[in-house]
Amino acid sequence: MMKAHDIMIRNVYCVNETDSVRSVIRMFLEHRISGVPVVNGRKKIVGYISDGDIMEYIGRHEDRVVGSLFFTFVFRGDEFGFDERISRILDLPVMDIATKKVITVQAEEPMENVAAILAQRQIKKLPVEQHGELVGIISRGDVIRHSFKALL
Structure with missing residues (x-):
């Protein structure tokens, strides 16, 4: 039975x-990747950041129509526009926008379980x-x- 360690990429880009x-x-631009695990000094996974997390941050607004008035609500008290969010995100610590509850598998996990997850x-x-x-x-x-x- 094939296990996670049999097919995993061992040289993992991480931050x-x-x-x-x-x-x-x-790193995303240089290596043409879209997500990486975030680790601490002991290589323990503490987060995961993807292009989706970055897009969610820079696109963070919600348009609503209330009665005949049109409102734009910006989440997290963020009062900045798109261009400002783009420039401000660069200096944020990665853990400010990374996913903190990371789904992982053990190296011995059967491939059937990996596929299901x-x-x-x-x-x-x-x-x-x-x-x-x-x-x-x-x-x-x-x-x-x-x-x-x-099979092919």
């Missing part, structure tokens, strides 16, 4: 919890841990490639 969003965006949770990548430390990452594409490789 430190003390890094800025600027360094994350640079990716599908049910609707996530693109799943960090892999062993003894509480980040050891790899698995994407939906990795699961598909390895699952169907012998």
Whole structure:
């Protein structure tokens, strides 16, 4: 039976919890990736930041019509426009916008469970841990490639 450690990518790009969003965006652009685990000094996963988290921050507003009046409400007390949110996000600590409740799997997790987690949770990548430390990452594409490789 195939396990997570059999197909995971071992050389994982990750950022430190003390890094800025600027360094994350640079990494995304340089390596053409869309998300990375956030780790502390002991390689323990403390968060995950994706292009979705960044888009959510810079696009954070809600338009509502109340009666005949049109209002724009900005979340989190953010009174800045789009351009200002773009420039302000760069110097934010990564943990200000990263997902803190990260879904992970253990290196010994059967592939059937990995596939189910990716599908049910609707996530693109799943960090892999062993003894509480980040050891790899698995994407939906990795699961598909390895699952169907012998059949095609």
